[in-house]
Amino acid sequence: TTVDELKKLIENATIEANTYEFPTDARKFEAKDDKIIELGSYDFVIIGGGVAGSVIASRLSEIRRWNVLVLEAGKVEESEFNEMLGYTAFLALSDLSWGFSSVPQTTACLGFLNQTCRAYRARGMGGTSLMNGAVYERGMPSTFDEWAEITNDPSWSYENVLPLFEKSEDFHLRNPNTPVESEYHGKGGLLNVEQKIPEDFVTSLFLEGQKELGTDIVDYNGRSQLGASIFQLYTKNGRRQDVYEAFLKPVKHRRNLHISTESYVTKIDIHRLSKKAKGVIFTRNGKTYRVKSTKEVILTAGVFQTPQLLMLSGIGPRDHLQEMGITVIRDLEVGSKLKEDPICQALYITTNITKITDTLDQRLQQFLQGEGPLTQAYSTSGVAFLKSQFEEQNYADIEFIAASLEKSEFDVRYAGWKNETYQAAWGDNTNAIAINIHNVNPRSSGTVRLKNADPFEYPLIDFNLMSDPEGHDMEVLYEGINRVFDLLKTPSFQNINPQYKGSPLPGCEDYQFLSKDYWYCFLRQTCTAAFHVRGSCPMGSDPDEGAIVDSRLRVFGVRRLRVADSSVLPTSMSGHPVGTIIMIAEKAAQTIKYDYKSSQ
Numbered sequence: 001t002t003v004d005e006l007k008k009l010i011e012n013a014t015i016e017a018n019t020y021e022f023p024t025d026a027r028k029f030e031a032k033d034d035k036i037i038e039l040g041s042y043d044f045v046i047i048g049g050g051v052a053g054s055v056i057a058s059r060l061s062e063i064r065r066w067n068v069l070v071l072e073a074g075k076v077e078e079s080e081f082n083e084m085l086g087y088t089a090f091l092a093l094s095d096l097s098w099g100f101s102s103v104p105q106t107t108a109c110l111g112f113l114n115q116t117c118r119a120y121r122a123r124g125m126g127g128t129s130l131m132n133g134a135v136y137e138r139g140m141p142s143t144f145d146e147w148a149e150i151t152n153d154p155s156w157s158y159e160n161v162l163p164l165f166e167k168s169e170d171f172h173l174r175n176p177n178t179p180v181e182s183e184y185h186g187k188g189g190l191l192n193v194e195q196k197i198p199e200d201f202v203t204s205l206f207l208e209g210q211k212e213l214g215t216d217i218v219d220y221n222g223r224s225q226l227g228a229s230i231f232q233l234y235t236k237n238g239r240r241q242d243v244y245e246a247f248l249k250p251v252k253h254r255r256n257l258h259i260s261t262e263s264y265v266t267k268i269d270i271h272r273l274s275k276k277a278k279g280v281i282f283t284r285n286g287k288t289y290r291v292k293s294t295k296e297v298i299l300t301a302g303v304f305q306t307p308q309l310l311m312l313s314g315i316g317p318r319d320h321l322q323e324m325g326i327t328v329i330r331d332l333e334v335g336s337k338l339k340e341d342p343i344c345q346a347l348y349i350t351t352n353i354t355k356i357t358d359t360l361d362q363r364l365q366q367f368l369q370g371e372g373p374l375t376q377a378y379s380t381s382g383v384a385f386l387k388s389q390f391e392e393q394n395y396a397d398i399e400f401i402a403a404s405l406e407k408s409e410f411d412v413r414y415a416g417w418k419n420e421t422y423q424a425a426w427g428d429n430t431n432a433i434a435i436n437i438h439n440v441n442p443r444s445s446g447t448v449r450l451k452n453a454d455p456f457e458y459p460l461i462d463f464n465l466m467s468d469p470e471g472h473d474m475e476v477l478y479e480g481i482n483r484v485f486d487l488l489k490t491p492s493f494q495n496i497n498p499q500y501k502g503s504p505l506p507g508c509e510d511y512q513f514l515s516k517d518y519w520y521c522f523l524r525q526t527c528t529a530a531f532h533v534r535g536s537c538p539m540g541s542d543p544d545e546g547a548i549v550d551s552r553l554r555v556f557g558v559r560r561l562r563v564a565d566s567s568v569l570p571t572s573m574s575g576h577p578v579g580t581i582i583m584i585a586e587k588a589a590q591t592i593k594y595d596y597k598s599s600q
């Protein structure tokens, strides 16, 4: 590829992003008549070819006598534009995007249009890894020990899941300054993991400042996540390598694997009396099909559409299903414990750094060498996982992400800001360092519910961020703000004369500027969803306590149906979920092989 060809791709994507209208439903998948075409049967039918679905399909199709069908609503996406992480945000405003948003919120996202938080998810083989930041992170080892306790199943302990993390990974140390605990990393797996090079000024500054505050510089995927680091990314030579490309594309020609794209599943067919999943109904190109599963249906449609499909198929909270006119097959608290992290990305710090102005041609040349700013998303690669004073165990609950930013119209569109809030947050600045504050272990939770029984309507997503009655999540975020100001006082940061020059935000004028009450108001206006949503169908040992799947990822009370995506995370994992979702998918495949006595 040449620089000019890449420039053309950028030009087209910019036009699309600036004119893109978010869909509000999935009606484009609707069939033109009521006829159902019978398609025969497969051993396994996987719903959704996203992060988890791609991994599971890859592993199950290793068994040659098993036929595996993947049904994915999107397409196979192979544009080189998608590989430039520097343009990640543009992908959310393209046809890759489902375009979800939350229902109007009262406790967060107040500075965003209609008081809603964006809830981006991608469609296409590879799922949301097609449009995400490609950060590879596993959380704290003790998280998995807690999962082993919650599920009463020691196979989830860190000691037991570490080999599965390692199995997927092919780790490459590109930045020799970063500490790496190699005994925690895999070599030769399907997912390339590396760091962006070269290290940029803001990242180095951030790490120096953290050191001056006494923070350890660590391998956050090693013994302990706590400390400051450079992001590990699942890119390959600086290019996005989505999970389909890593796990499924190399084996897509297997004769026992069938990938059906543009196939939108509307229902899981479950026998009412035996409560056995028999197959699924889906639409494709205006027609409706039924396909049977002789072994299992595996649901990996993501954190919003997995619970939506369960509820449409009669598995969900009894009252809600009855209200929607859906026959109840199994009363379970599907969608009742949705977890999302609040992130505040509006603390813009002015400095005396002269902006480095590489031309687009130079940046593209660097990209073609596998280096430079276009090989990372959101201009960020410095990160710190920290413990607030409110964290009683040994988990990180604050994550800082350092970014070098410019004020832009595009940001307003991408995040859905109210223009006046965005302008006030920037004050008179146009360039800044932002230290994003991310509460990675929140107590608040929300819900996913159906709007009605129509499968072509979008689900209702209510994040309910920062709403816990004790106010814990707000206190953690407020501590985050204070700790940013501590960072600005370090000698390294003092060298660049950092100053906060934001103006009072609309809606917060009644509070004394920069007082605790003001910052509380600021947080409610500017915190939004971090896109690390999980837990809408949590794993556990007791359905009466809200668990939807058991430790083998089988839906309670329904046979031959598993859920194995971001929906099943039973707790926060203090960070970025893809690494863990891949591990869960590896474990699901391993469990299924074991259950059908076909391990290899």
Ligand SMILES: Cc1cc2nc3c(=O)[nH]c(=O)nc-3n(C[C@H](O)[C@H](O)[C@H](O)COP(=O)(O)OP(=O)(O)OC[C@H]3O[C@@H](n4cnc5c(N)ncnc54)[C@H](O)[C@@H]3O)c2cc1C
Pocket: 047, 048, 049, 050, 051, 052, 053, 071, 072, 073, 074, 092, 119, 120, 121, 122, 123, 124, 125, 126, 127, 128, 129, 131, 132, 133, 134, 135, 136, 137, 263, 264, 265, 266, 300, 301, 302, 303, 305, 306, 309, 531, 532, 533, 565, 566, 567, 576, 577, 578, 579, 581
């Ligand atoms: C902008 C953004 C940045 C992010 N950055 C990071 C990051 O840097 N690191 C990280 O770890 N995480 C990140 N995440 C989160 C991460 O990408 C998701 O948590 C992860 O992709 C979820 O995986 P999944 O398998 O559960 O679902 P998905 O990957 O979303 O896959 C679900 C698939 O199911 C398909 N599907 C849905 N409904 C149907 C249906 N009815 N019929 C057929 N197919 C269907 C979808 O089209 C999709 O392909 C980010 C997310 C976003 C939005």
